[in-house]
Amino acid sequence: MADFGGADLETFRSEAREWLKANFPKALAHDYDTQLAKLQARPETPEAKAWREALGKKGWGTPTWPKEYGGGGLSRAEAKVLAEEMAAVGARSPIGGMGVAFFGPTLLEYGSEELKREHLPGIIMGEVWWCQGYSEPGSGSDLASLQTFAEDKGDHFLVNGSKVWTSGAQHADRCYCLVRTDKAKKHEGISFLLIDMKAQGVEVRPIKLINGTSPFCETFFTNVKVPKDQLFGPLNGGWTVAKRLMQFERDSIAGSLGGGNIGQTVAMPTIPEAAKAYVGVDETGRIADADLRRRITEHLMDNRAFQLTMRRAADEAKGSGGPSNAAAIMKYAGAKVAQERNELMLEAMGNQGLGWEGEGFTEQELAAVRTMLRSKANSIEGGTSEINLNIVSKRVLGLPDPK
Template sequence: MADFGGTDLEAFRGEVRTWVEANFPAALKGKNPMQVEERNTPTPDMEAWRKAVGSKGWGTPTWPKEYGGGGLSSAEARVVQGEFARARAYNPIGGMGVMMFGPTLLEYGTEAQKQEHIPPICRGEIAWCQGFSEPGAGSDLAGLQTKAEDKGDHFVINGQKIWTSGAQWADWCFCLVRTDTSKKHEGISFVLFTMHQKGVETRPIPLIAGSSPFCEVFLTDALADKKNLVGPLNGGWTIAKRLLQHERSGLTGAGGGLGSGGKPIEQLAKEYVGVDEEGRIADSDLRTRLINNVMNMRAFQQTAVRAMVEARGNASPGNTTSIMKNAGTSLIQERHEMALEIMGHQGLGWEGDDFSAEELGAVRGWLFGKAFTIFGGSSEVQSNIVSKRILGLPDLTQSK
């Protein structure tokens, strides 16, 4: 890794370390309050840390400085990441604005749109939500029907969105709307509007795992300024596809544990199932399946590293993200299933003091984990994309 060495980088590391020591509130050490609910009621420490990181642009380290980003090289960004991890500090700048919308707007937005919308994302001031799926447009996203009527300097939007994560806390929405009913893909536009308006109503959706960040969003004569049309009229599908690539690459990042702070699965198995005289997990059938999962997870992580090294200098996610999403999400689901099996009846508690937090977490994690292979493009849609875009096989779904 040639770009790791330089003395400039070491000097930068020192600078970051000093800054983190001076600015990161000790009370937040080891915590990650980036869950949407907690983020919505921040403590003074959380606010201070968000503002400090936001003013440096280090929450979005590689984004251009002129829009409030860090303006760092990817090597420098890794230094920042490393120093945050070393101090057990979380990145307080996150959400869909950072993960999906920002990178897409930087690519497709006008200068004025970037000036207006990117800096608040870098400062962590504005929460964005994604108005894509509809009751009748899931895997076949381009079948969406939410209609935007051209009223001169603005659009009037009517329709319903669903599975909109964090809509009840969001300030703004990036939304796909139909602006031409005579064509399918070429009749879709990409617009931005504020959630704080009369025509927008949100309703949270309870899931099999309990409460969830997912919402229904009802749009009744909601308004979007014309200046917030991103890309050309009826040219939204191209932008949406790009944004979905960012979404997929974000969704596959899930690591080795079951969740934040969870024990490694092999440790759980040793505790709940016991070990034989050689120290092996006593249930040999479980052990084999568990080893398989652990090894596949490692190969998955090796692939993520390889993709990063190979893409040096070309940071945008490519077609490989489609492989990564299926590989990663299926392994995590398998791991959730195994955790339940390992815990036995203790792994089936819904609530109450008879179960540890870890046990209760395992149940909810298992149930919520079923969404991983559905949202962000289901496994089946991902496989369609791989076979069409990477392998060059004929397309039967006309999914573009």
């Protein structure tokens, strides 16, 4: 869709402003935690539910998705205006997750018309949550070695096997899942199935992480029946679909790492603010520790360069049909920036950054150590940093395999 400017955009801005005035509950203004309750797997207030449903019916939770499936049908310029107007009134979109960020865009590219009409409306309304069945206990970095098997039973597949690190599986309604349908081939023997997480034989066990949270799970499939019409893409052609989805995933994760932290729910000070508060300042008002000041400055420069590059990559992706293999570069860089940020935050806090629970620590101090521990997964999730560097080497730089 073409991007329009001038009077057309100003007309749309007025329409968006009026719609938000009529539909966004003022009680939710700037209360982002309450707005995102369902997205964070918590009960919604009546106001939050009304806001999610209004945004979903309008299609503005997925503003640039095609209107024929329930999306907003907006141009990129209009979507930007909408974001500006939402920010002005303290509104956030409560519609997101893997369905919006990873699976939905892939479904729009590769899905049959039947699958699009079946699954996109639930995503667009924020009613159906999706999880990802990729990694297995013996198939992580070498994902194509996966062994979860889907046996052809005529009108359905019978799935047996297990997945690990399935984010949010304990809350998910559906799972987009890689399964083996041909044991004689590796990449060419993989198919992509859409599995009902409430189906008989599906078992989910949350995994407790080092920071005390359980965003990831083990998922077990025991004689799970999956209708044939839930095959996404061609039989034994799931690897192509999976690679495209991974581009969307890496791009999304990279974008979330530059300005904040995955899973962070407590508002935190900036690193310079924390350093000045905990380390102190010199006679000129600068952070008193010169070495820490230098490393914080270097980090801020790296993060700024990363965010500007992300913005440029996003613009290029919009003009070329979505993210490319360059998303692997951004995912690698984003993980490095995020981990450095969290380590510097704890260093600035000193002993107060080492609390786990109990008195003597503020909510922000306790959140800092847990966020730092959670960030260790940034270089693993969405493809390990090592695998992303291999992708950059082969598919971006075109370098030969080492001999």
